[in-house]
Amino acid sequence: MPGPKVTFPHMGPYWIGFKALAQGLGCEVVVPPPMSARTLELGARHSPEFVCVPFKYNLGNFIEAAELGADTIVQAIGGCRFGYYAEVQQAIMEDLGYRVRFVRADAGRNVFDFLRDLRSKLAPGVPLRQMKRAFELAFRKGEAIDAVLVWVLANLGFEREPGAIERIEARFLRELDAASTRAEVDALLAATLDELAALPLDKPGDPLRVGIVGELYVVMEPFSNLGIERQIARHGVEVHREMTLTNLIRHALEGDRHIRDLVRRSDGWVRYHLGSHGTESVALAHEYAKRGFDGVVHLKPFGCMPEVNAMAALQRYSRESEVPVLFVSCDTQLAETGIATRVEAFCDMLAIRRKGAIHA
Numbered sequence: 001m002p003g004p005k006v007t008f009p010h011m012g013p014y015w016i017g018f019k020a021l022a023q024g025l026g027c028e029v030v031v032p033p034p035m036s037a038r039t040l041e042l043g044a045r046h047s048p049e050f051v052c053v054p055f056k057y058n059l060g061n062f063i064e065a066a067e068l069g070a071d072t073i074v075q076a077i078g079g080c081r082f083g084y085y086a087e088v089q090q091a092i093m094e095d096l097g098y099r100v101r102f103v104r105a106d107a108g109r110n111v112f113d114f115l116r117d118l119r120s121k122l123a124p125g126v127p128l129r130q131m132k133r134a135f136e137l138a139f140r141k142g143e144a145i146d147a148v149l150v151w152v153l154a155n156l157g158f159e160r161e162p163g164a165i166e167r168i169e170a171r172f173l174r175e176l177d178a179a180s181t182r183a184e185v186d187a188l189l190a191a192t193l194d195e196l197a198a199l200p201l202d203k204p205g206d207p208l209r210v211g212i213v214g215e216l217y218v219v220m221e222p223f224s225n226l227g228i229e230r231q232i233a234r235h236g237v238e239v240h241r242e243m244t245l246t247n248l249i250r251h252a253l254e255g256d257r258h259i260r261d262l263v264r265r266s267d268g269w270v271r272y273h274l275g276s277h278g279t280e281s282v283a284l285a286h287e288y289a290k291r292g293f294d295g296v297v298h299l300k301p302f303g304c305m306p307e308v309n310a311m312a313a314l315q316r317y318s319r320e321s322e323v324p325v326l327f328v329s330c331d332t333q334l335a336e337t338g339i340a341t342r343v344e345a346f347c348d349m350l351a352i353r354r355k356g357a358i359h360a
């Protein structure tokens with residue numbers, strides 16, 4: 001009997017890791033087509049109007065993957081509206097006539113339980129050893145993606161030859177997808193970082209620095225935020241972000257300890273967990289400020305309650321601590337010109353403020 005044809009939602013380049021995990025479990029994988037205007041159009045047309053925007057992008061991915069033959073959809077679930085995504089998306093896809101099975105993967109639970117659960121639903125006969133190997137390869141690919149991303153965001157705004165950094169990055173991602181062992185991934189990562197480090201840069205000793213915080217999907221899926229990180233970087237800014245997939249997995253392993261730690265690190269700016277990644281948004285913004293960053297960008301999906309909660313704390317934080325925060329609400333109507341104008345104004349303001357001419 002043929003095995004399942006598995007698909008999953010896009011989230012930046014992490015499809016490379018998801019694919020490695022599913023293939024390591026012996027599944028055939030259908031990677032959804034790259035995010036496009038069609039993905040968005042399909043997702044928005046068939047979703048409830050006021051559902052949060054990651055739902056719409058995910059649904060667009062699932063429809064496009066189902067058109068390519070995917071019959072099994074892995075959808076993570078979490079503690080907020082994320083908990084209902086899979087049921088509602090399944091009902092919508094059934095109404096549209098797609099015969100697909102949804103596998104709900106509880107992203108909020110212990111990673112080992114998560115993997116055992118995923119194995120029982122996707123590949124019940126697969127030995128634990130094989131599952132462990134598959135996860136380790138997928139995780140290592142995720143770590144390699146993050147290591148290159150950190151370098152790119154910090155240096156993209158200072159390259160001497162326009163396009164050189166992203167050419168190397170694109171080749172790295174293609175080769176990473178093809179890598180089949182951790183040793184291959186490690187060698188590729190080392191060679192890529194060496195190649196990047198050898199590029200000539202025009203970078204000042206003390207560049208403007210901006211930290212990115214917010215809801216995980218719109219932070220990590222550049223299509224949903226119109227590539228705002230790179231737009232900021234191209235204004236000659238070093239961009240940092242702590243939220244990466246491998247950090248999320250590490251934090252999930254820590255469970256409640258991570259949340260308590262965030263509340264402590266916020267130095268009183270939040271006293272209770274705000275839900276999902278709201279607490280993290282405030283605590284990280286505060287830490288960026290303590291490290292002398294020039295500004296913070298907060299990204300949230302339209303209507304996302306945990307990040308609306310974080311916004312209230314961040315607005316007060318920005319007012320009282322004089323740290324500039326750019327608030328961006330991402331929805332399906334996000335316009336390129338609007339984002340480009342706001343980013344340019346924000347970066348200009350940071351540069352003028354650096355010279356001591358204005359306050360936040």
Ligand code: SF4
Nearest residue numbers: 052080082276301304
């Ligand atoms: S974190 Fe916000 S955007 Fe994401 S599922 Fe929850 S409510 Fe929706």
